[in-house]
Each structure stands twice: as structure tokens, then as C-alpha cells.
Amino acid sequence: xxxxxxxxxxxxxxxxxxxxxxxxxxxxxxxxxxxxxxxxxxxxxxxxxxxxxxxxxxxxxxxxxxxxxxxxxxxxxxxxxxxxxxxxxxxxxxxxxxxxxxxxxxxxxxxxxxxxxxxxxxxxxxxxxxxxxxxxxxxxxxxxxxxxxxxxxxxxxxxx
Numbered sequence: 001x002x003x004x005x006x007x008x009x010x011x012x013x014x015x016x017x018x019x020x021x022x023x024x025x026x027x028x029x030x031x032x033x034x035x036x037x038x039x040x041x042x043x044x045x046x047x048x049x050x051x052x053x054x055x056x057x058x059x060x061x062x063x064x065x066x067x068x069x070x071x072x073x074x075x076x077x078x079x080x081x082x083x084x085x086x087x088x089x090x091x092x093x094x095x096x097x098x099x100x101x102x103x104x105x106x107x108x109x110x111x112x113x114x115x116x117x118x119x120x121x122x123x124x125x126x127x128x129x130x131x132x133x134x135x136x137x138x139x140x141x142x143x144x145x146x147x148x149x150x151x152x153x154x155x156x157x158x159x160x
Contacts, residue, residue, distance in 0.1 A: 008132035035068025
């Protein structure tokens with residue numbers, strides 16, 4: 001199977017198309033599993049990378065799309081959301097998103113995952129998100145991320 005036909009990437013493309021979006025998915029020769037590596041490969045600022053991080057909030061999976069320039073303060077964010085946030089296991093990530101850590105996209109999941117979108121991403125006219133595989137990204141905007149995920153604009157730490 002050609003990489004461009006990867007089933008997780010196709011699900012992402014279909015989810016984007018359902019919103020009238022048809023961005024070009026960029027494939028890299030090697031996995032770009034960190035914001036710094038993705039930014040370097042794309043020639044953009046690390047803050048323009050929308051990391052898709054899966055956590056649990058009181059044992060339920062949540063997706064936090066955070067700027068590559070930020071760290072999620074799970075204690076602070078948990079207080080803001082009225083619960084306890086923990087790091088999701090690789091099995092929870094796969095079950096919730098249908099994708100594996102390093103390639104989790106904002107969309108293309110088997111069911112809707114509660115999504116929080118880092119307000120710091122609004123600073124950039126273009127942001128880049130994973131497209132369902134660790135070697136893929138696609139360009140989008142902060143407003144599009146909010147729309148396609150039905151996400152909630154959220155500060156991810158008290159420093160924001």
C-alpha cells in the first residue's frame with residue numbers, strides 16, 4: 001500500500017472534506033513526532049505546530065491541540081475544567097482516535113473526542129497539524145481547527 005493511501009490519513013482527508021476543506025497533506029521521509037522536528041522540516045515557527053495530545057479528564061479521553069511552543073499544565077488545566085487530567089496510555093489514544101501517538105490528527109476519529117484548542121495558536125495565520133500518520137501534516141488555521149473539531153478555545157497553562 002502506498003503511503004498516500006494510508007487508512008488513517010484517508011479518514012482525516014474525508015473528515016476535512018466534510019467541512020469543505022481540501023488541504024494538501026505533506027508527507028515526510030521520516031517521522032516528525034515532535035513540534036521542533038515538524039517546524040524544522042516545514043521551515044516554520046515551532047509555535048505554528050498544533051500538537052495533538054490525548055489526555056484523560058476523570059478517565060475520559062480529551063484531545064488538547066496545543067501550540068508547539070507551549071506545554072500543557074495538566075494540574076492547572078484540570079482545575080479549570082473541574083477534574084483531574086492524566087496522560088492517556090497508547091491504548092487509550094488508539095481507541096479514542098483510531099491513530100497512534102506521533103500522528104494523531106485533530107479529526108478522523110471513530111467518534112467525537114472532546115477537544116480543547118490552545119488560544120496561542122490564534123497568533124498565527126497558518127498552523128500545521130498531523131494528518132493521521134507520524135510522517136504527515138496539513139496546513140490549517142486556528143478558526144478552522146475550532147470548526148472542524150467543534151473545539152473549545154482554551155488556555156493550556158496559567159502563563160497564557
